[in-house]
Amino acid sequence: MASGTHTRNPFPTKSHPPATPKAVTGFASYAEYLAKLGRSTVESSDHLSDDEMWLASFDRGGRCLEWNYWDPSKENSLDAPDNLPALDGNGVRPDMTILSSHGFRTVLQIPDENVAYRVVMVATGFDAIAPRTKDILGLGLDLGPEIFEYAQMCVENPYIGRHGALPRPWHKVSPALRIGQNALCILEAGSETASKTGIHNVPISHRYVS
Amino acid sequence: MGNLGTRVSTSSVMYPYKRPSQIPEEFCNADDQPDSYYQNTWLVQRFLTSGIGTDNLFGKGNFLYVCLAALVELQLSTAPLNVPHFGMHGLQSQVILEYCGEWQLGTDGPLAVSADPSMIWARLRKDIEEQRTTLRWITRFFRKHFDHKNQNLQEAFDDIMERFKYRVQDLEQSESQLRDHLAAEGTIKSIQMAEMSIRESKRVMLCMFHSQSSLVYLLTALK
Numbered sequence: 001m002a003s004g005t006h007t008r009n010p011f012p013t014k015s016h017p018p019a020t021p022k023a024v025t026g027f028a029s030y031a032e033y034l035a036k037l038g039r040s041t042v043e044s045s046d047h048l049s050d051d052e053m054w055l056a057s058f059d060r061g062g063r064c065l066e067w068n069y070w071d072p073s074k075e076n077s078l079d080a081p082d083n084l085p086a087l088d089g090n091g092v093r094p095d096m097t098i099l100s101s102h103g104f105r106t107v108l109q110i111p112d113e114n115v116a117y118r119v120v121m122v123a124t125g126f127d128a129i130a131p132r133t134k135d136i137l138g139l140g141l142d143l144g145p146e147i148f149e150y151a152q153m154c155v156e157n158p159y160i161g162r163h164g165a166l167p168r169p170w171h172k173v174s175p176a177l178r179i180g181q182n183a184l185c186i187l188e189a190g191s192e193t194a195s196k197t198g199i200h201n202v203p204i205s206h207r208y209v210s
Numbered sequence: 211m212g213n214l215g216t217r218v219s220t221s222s223v224m225y226p227y228k229r230p231s232q233i234p235e236e237f238c239n240a241d242d243q244p245d246s247y248y249q250n251t252w253l254v255q256r257f258l259t260s261g262i263g264t265d266n267l268f269g270k271g272n273f274l275y276v277c278l279a280a281l282v283e284l285q286l287s288t289a290p291l292n293v294p295h296f297g298m299h300g301l302q303s304q305v306i307l308e309y310c311g312e313w314q315l316g317t318d319g320p321l322a323v324s325a326d327p328s329m330i331w332a333r334l335r336k337d338i339e340e341q342r343t344t345l346r347w348i349t350r351f352f353r354k355h356f357d358h359k360n361q362n363l364q365e366a367f368d369d370i371m372e373r374f375k376y377r378v379q380d381l382e383q384s385e386s387q388l389r390d391h392l393a394a395e396g397t398i399k400s401i402q403m404a405e406m407s408i409r410e411s412k413r414v415m416l417c418m419f420h421s422q423s424s425l426v427y428l429l430t431a432l433k
Contacts, residue, residue, distance in 0.1 A: 062273045064259045117273045177351045179344050180285040186355045198277035
């Protein structure tokens with residue numbers, strides 16, 4: 001996603017891959033990261049969000065190695081983050097590890113040689129993807145803003161215009177595919193990501209259709 | 211007769227019972243029962259971990275096909291809620307929604323959810339357009355990210371695409387039926403309006419005849 005020469009731009013580029021995918025860890029937020037890249041910034045207010053994320057890691061043979069889960073509503077109650085017992089009956093598997101936002105982002109950033117494929121599922125509770133979700137995914141996977149714009153288009157209520165919103169992205173050039181109310185994006189393993197990663201967007205707000 | 215060999219159908223090893231389905235399931239352990247709020251997420255999780263996309267089946271590098279399959283299967287298993295139900299009672303101002311599981315409370319008990327046909331048509335048309343767009347772009351997405359020369363993978367993709375196309379065709383059929391319904395409704399309204407205007411013009415003519423007669427009488431009286 002980054003552009004420019006290696007000397008002027010400290011971020012990963014196709015022609016000059018970095019030694020590790022930790023190039024974006026120095027930023028506190030995705031908005032700050034985008035501002036540094038000269039891209040359009042996302043809103044930085046940390047409002048209440050209903051977003052949730054699941055991360056599944058698989059080995060080369062397709063065997064599931066582990067599940068991780070992040071829920072912002074449990075963020076403040078995580079005294080000893082990254083290792084709390086999983087909950088029952090709410091989409092959290094018994095073998096899941098609940099992570100803090102920092103923990104989830106770190107897991108995305110740190111390469112694991114045993115992991116060949118990863119799948120991130122994002123469920124958005126409100127019509128907008130929360131800034132904190134963008135922080136975690138954007139910084140963790142070094143994502144471009146167009147992916148969020150595209151995912152946003154899938155979950156927004158088309159009858160309610162966003163105040164001050166830019167025109168909707170022309171999704172046909174997006175790297176993501178919309179299927180019903182969900183979107184799928186596949187990132188190739190490379191300089192930006194430690195392993196090939198698929199991202200789902202499964203909006204909670206569309207689970208019930210009125 | 212020669213041995214034709216056993217053809218391994220990809221769809222038969224696709225764990226169809228683990229495909230996302232909106233049909234409620236019985237769980238031995240109550241704790242395993244997902245909250246309905248998380249139903250779709252849970253269905254996708256199960257699909258991902260059921261081994262459908264393992265390298266043994268689809269070859270190296272094609273594991274993430276399971277993500278594409280999961281979302282398409284989820285879409286196929288979700289009832290299209292903007293499909294109208296047409297009964298045997300002729301044209302009605304409100305149409306009942308075929309797959310809407312909810313009921314609204316009526317004076318004589320629960321009634322199926324009904325809505326204005328033109329509104330349902332607009333929603334249905336939007337659904338169809340969105341699914342047509344997905345159909346147009348999904349093959350490109352598939353070819354870009356997966357090894358389409360892998361026969362097993364291509365067969366699995368063809369199977370899922372065929373079902374997706376049938377779904378779109380079903381929706382198109384419903385949309386066409388609804389369009390005919392709206393056109394028939396429009397024709398009936400036009401006929402009613404025409405009849406009303408004929409009646410009105412007859413009434414006007416009658417009034418004119420009476421006034422002319424009165425005028426003749428008046429003139430006669432004046433003479």
